[in-house]
Amino acid sequence: MPRARVLIRPKEGILDPQGKAVERALPALGFEGIEHVHVGRMVELDVEDPARLGELCEKLLANPLIEDYEIEQLDGAG
Amino acid sequence: MTVETAKHRELGLTDSEFELIVEKLGREPNDVELAMFSLLWSEHCAYKHSRKLLRRLPTEGERVVMGPGENAGAVDIGNGHAIAFKVESHNHPSAVEPFQGAATGVGGILRDVFALGARPIAILDSLRFGELDSVRSRHLLDGAVRGIGHYGNSIGVPNVGGEIYFEAPYEHNCLVNAMCVGIARTEDMVRAAAAGVGNAVVLMGASTGRDGIGGASVLASAELGEGDDAKRPTVQIGDPFEESKVLECCLELLGKGLLVSLQDLGAAGLTSSAGEMASAGGVGIDLDVARVPLREADMEPFEIMVSESQERMLGVVEPAKVAEVIAVCAKWQTGAAEIGVVTDSGRVRVLRDGEVVGDMPVEALVDGCPLYDLSPAEPAGWMYGNRATVSRDATSGETLLDLLGSPSVASKRWAFEQYDSVVGSRTVRRPESADAAVLQVPEAGNAIAVSIDGNGRRVACDPYAGTIEAVLECAQNLACVGAEPLGLTNCLNFGNPEKLAPAWQLDRAVSALAEACEALGVPVVGGNVSLYNEGPEGPIYPTPVVGMVGELPDPARACGSAFLHEGDAIALLGPFEPSLAGAELTKLRGELDTGLPQPDVAAVAAACATVREAVRAGKLSSAHDVSDGGFACALAESAIAAGIGCRVDLQPLRERGCSPDEALFGEGPGGFLLSGSREALESLGATLIGETGGTTIEVAAGDRSFTVDLGAAESAWHSLSERVSEV
């Protein structure tokens, strides 16, 4: 079965406090020069019918009001 | 030295322990058996250095329903109901991975309580870390608080109280002790003992993976050294959503009478629960690992037997009821599998698809571990070092602000606001609003109070007196809300018992715990021991943590610790004889040393009774126990919480023979700070010292008199959140 990966990230312009918290913590851990950190989610799945992925993302995996998503086919199929 | 003998040492068994196992089996153990013995014979499971000491503790009482040896203790609360409670540690895992370590600590103690058939109704936690100027300690604090909040909030059990301390000796070995309180109808409570030869053994809950394999023997029976990052894979991952389903499922199964006995899976997983159930019941158990639902492919039998995957329970079920049990589990969307049977063999047998891969006598496995005597020796002098962070030249007003802002004394609001303290609608007194949490118990028409207390630093000064103080502190906290103690649970957190000083500390502390409980008439209904809390720089402070549950007839009368009215009189009650020995100020001045005054338990108990009765009679506006930071801090706390200042003269206290500094900042048991009408306070025999009102805290104490603005005191007391977020 084809395997896909969906990356879900907060929409630009919406405050991402998790991303900010990570960004703020980095210098103390010795990492300089890192900006615009955003924290999102990744979902991986085996899917019989990759054509339905868009619908799955719109309905469940992401909330289109506040999130953008990106679908990646992992086996090179489709 | 053969490869065989080296293996047992790697698993934490001594050569003589290994030889004893060979003798009891009549042959050498195979891998499955060796793994199981190494876990059940580890310090964490077998209590080999503490079990003899624990026999000193008083465990009987007319209100005791379940005592030590069951999954948790329980006391009768009236009207056919019982309150179950216990405290447990999860120290070593939390030092490695604080979020999951603390979260699974909460998960584990919840399971201990609902394994009795009691619905959990409250969580409390006692945490100790190194000083906050250490990045590591801030990281551990942050992770632990998030983890406790994550687990407790998700499962819907309110966190109603706790304590957090910051002391250098905990830098490498933080302490995370979690306490749970539950309620059950006494006749519905179930014991862990497996019974009924031929009955089925059913595993319920989450599937089994490689979580925590070797956790018990590797982490909890050895000191943490360099490179403990490599131990990360052995930390368990918790899923509170799964636990919420398992909890409801088990309570429904028990309510329907479908289970003969129930046991939770904690340290050493299937090995310990199956072994302990068989031992308690005087029976044998056969388990087939091929029938255990697995999360990871290709797990070996020994891995399946010692896995510490969370959110699993083991039940004994009559064969005719197995199908119904599985159906109830399906309704709650949680796993269920019949994996074994109760036998009369007196042996634990592990099978894989019917083939025997392990076969051990129950008695050898569970009770055959040798128990060791300690070789205690009192250390010569103070062994923990000192670091001054305040000047002796500071004015007393500045000193008060230093103490209020000291992280161990300061308000823990930053932490407890991350916990849901109201779910369940029982919480009458929320965190920091009174000296003990108060929960209404409409089932019995009354209420309970709960407190968890300990002070490792003072126990390090004098393990005997310091431990007695911990018990008295708890009793005083309960008295402030009008509660009478019903039972006690304890977690003994100490260093390496094979070393002279920690052995001496443990020995003294247990004796003191026994004396205090006998004198107060409070039975010990259960507890936990965590040893080997030592890092490269030495042991932690000896830290007995005490959790107490008490009852009160009318929750509406539970006093808060904040002043209530302007113009109320303020008084001191109790045999309070403040001393700077072991005090927070002494720590800040870098002058800690051994020695504490000996507490007068009977006098403190009498004061508790007086305060308790006064609170129940509604005679007081506020009641607050004097502890960290001494009397001045107690005054400030009552004032800050109310937004009402006070004017007080400590001359009456000084007449007991203490210096101004001791009167202001000295510590010790037996001090109650009360407010109310003059007449009421006088009728109790309390010593009037001032009155509430205004916007300043004004204290007359000879040449150390001071006036501090209430706003400044409040800023200092609420400074923890800034200290924690310093990056």
Next chain:
Amino acid sequence: MRWGVLQFPGSCDERDALHACSLVGDARLLWHEERDLEGIDAVVVPGGFSYGDYLRAGAIARFSPAMEAVAGFAAAGGPVLGICNGFQVLCEAGLLPGALLLNESTRFTCRQLDLIPADGTQIDLYRGKSSRRPTLSIPAKHGEGRFWAPDEVLDRLEENGQVAYRYAPGQNPNGSARDIAGVRNEAGNVVGLMPHPEHAVDPLTGSTDGLRVFEAVAAAGARR
């Protein structure tokens, strides 16, 4: 007034909501697999961590059979009250506008605070007291309660009087847009709020201001 309180795997405030509803009517639990709202006059979608808040808070619960029935009930004008996780479920289901995001502090926060209800009461916070207290003292306890919607939507909500509850000045615990604590749908029969009125119905455990929230829902139901 007959209340139905939904119960999902992972709900934890449903029993408290059930108790609160039983103070203002009759109440029963509705298991998430039930579709039958027969005899129910008002629905409460309670707080908690339905499905562990996995994926997004409320994202899975909104697809349950019971929620499908609630959607139909709401479309027909039935009163629905969503509390905390319930508010999140209603937003995910599209029955209320906007979304609830992670608190600005990134931390779960449990705190008693003051809400300003938009029910026409004259609010005069600075000069003396009105005969009816203008704010409700109710506890909030959540990690993902920051209400957000695009600016055009927020403007429309304000114009239409769809902001049902606001945090009193200085008391916003999560950074929500315009201090919004709760909103209504256009028709006014579906209300969601982050704070927990069911934990403010007993003087012993806090304030009793939460009863006003349930009374408002009951009044809306009675007007049908």
